[in-house]
Amino acid sequence: MKSPFRGWGMKQDEDFAANLAGEDGEAEETKRSWFRRIKKNITTSTKDKKEAPDGLWTKCPTCKLTCTVSELRENLFVCPKCEHHHRIGSAEYFDILFDEDKYTKLFGNIRSKDYLNFVDLKPYQQRLDETYAKSTIHDSITVAHGKVNKHDIVVACMDFEFIGGSLGSVMGEKIARACDYCIEHRVPFMIINKSGGARMMESAFSLMQLAKTSGKLSQLSDAKIPYFSLCTDPTFGGTTASFAMLGDIIMGEPGALIGFAGPRVIKETIKKDLPPGFQRSEFLLEHGFLDFIVNRRTLKEKLTQLLVLFKN
Ligand SMILES: [Zn+2]
Numbered sequence: 001m002k003s004p005f006r007g008w009g010m011k012q013d014e015d016f017a018a019n020l021a022g023e024d025g026e027a028e029e030t031k032r033s034w035f036r037r038i039k040k041n042i043t044t045s046t047k048d049k050k051e052a053p054d055g056l057w058t059k060c061p062t063c064k065l066t067c068t069v070s071e072l073r074e075n076l077f078v079c080p081k082c083e084h085h086h087r088i089g090s091a092e093y094f095d096i097l098f099d100e101d102k103y104t105k106l107f108g109n110i111r112s113k114d115y116l117n118f119v120d121l122k123p124y125q126q127r128l129d130e131t132y133a134k135s136t137i138h139d140s141i142t143v144a145h146g147k148v149n150k151h152d153i154v155v156a157c158m159d160f161e162f163i164g165g166s167l168g169s170v171m172g173e174k175i176a177r178a179c180d181y182c183i184e185h186r187v188p189f190m191i192i193n194k195s196g197g198a199r200m201m202e203s204a205f206s207l208m209q210l211a212k213t214s215g216k217l218s219q220l221s222d223a224k225i226p227y228f229s230l231c232t233d234p235t236f237g238g239t240t241a242s243f244a245m246l247g248d249i250i251m252g253e254p255g256a257l258i259g260f261a262g263p264r265v266i267k268e269t270i271k272k273d274l275p276p277g278f279q280r281s282e283f284l285l286e287h288g289f290l291d292f293i294v295n296r297r298t299l300k301e302k303l304t305q306l307l308v309l310f311k312n
Pocket of ligand 1: 060061063064065079080081082084
């Protein structure tokens with residue numbers, strides 16, 4: 001389409017060129033040629049291009065505020081402008097919670113197995129090997145024992161980057177062992193949920209973990225050991241259907257999406273529009289699924305309060 005400003009732009013360009021040359025009497029051709037490209041296209045070869053360092057800057061998906069990663073880290077990965085809670089992994093949560101960043105990781109030697117020779121876009125074993133190669137975590141959940149303001153606690157935290165934080169047999173086994181460990185040492189237990197649901201590649205073995213973890217948590221309850229569940233963005237599928245909703249206290253991070261099936265599936269099933277804020281923490285709090293919403297910046301303080309309350 002022809003722009004209405006096209007003529008105006010051309011005029012401006014010409015005046016600009018004339019002013020730069022310090023004269024106004026030159027032929028049209030000379031005026032223009034002075035900033036004409038001699039060589040066409042970009043000629044720098046790929047190997048000579050200078051890479052900009054990755055991950056120095058980050059943009060908030062809610063308010064589009066751009067800030068440095070170190071600035072965001074200082075703010076515990078909460079947007080300084082709109083309080084959006086960025087997704088973080090187990091290492092970050094352990095740093096936020098444990099005193100002086102000191103903690104002992106437990107059951108790090110358990111690995112996933114491809115029992116079913118499952119192939120989707122690629123074989124499951126290949127997917128696992130690739131994930132191990134690009135990350136230092138061993139599976140979608142990491143368990144650690146440490147102190148929160150001098151109170152002992154075992155925290156199991158999920159990593160979304162490891163196959164979507166999916167609930168497979170390793171996650172089930174780690175939670176089961178963590179429960180045994182907590183009963184043996186009389187230490188409270190906490191799970192930080194961040195998962196898309198059961199791990200498809202382990203099929204029924206993943207689904208068995210729902211019963212297994214629920215059974216173990218009831219043993220924890222019989223032993224009168226408190227269990228806290230923190231639901232972060234996103235908490236879905238098998239996790240919501242089992243341990244995430246079994247806590248003595250169930251907390252949510254602000255704005256976290258928490259549910260069983262996703263909003264699109266529900267909308268297609270009930271053939272009705274969903275209410276605003278559906279499946280967000282605030283909506284769930286109003287409907288009684290959560291005990292309270294906790295801002296990440298006050299998480300350690302809140303958890304300490306809970307530990308003191310349950311100790312007495
Ligand atoms: Zn923001």
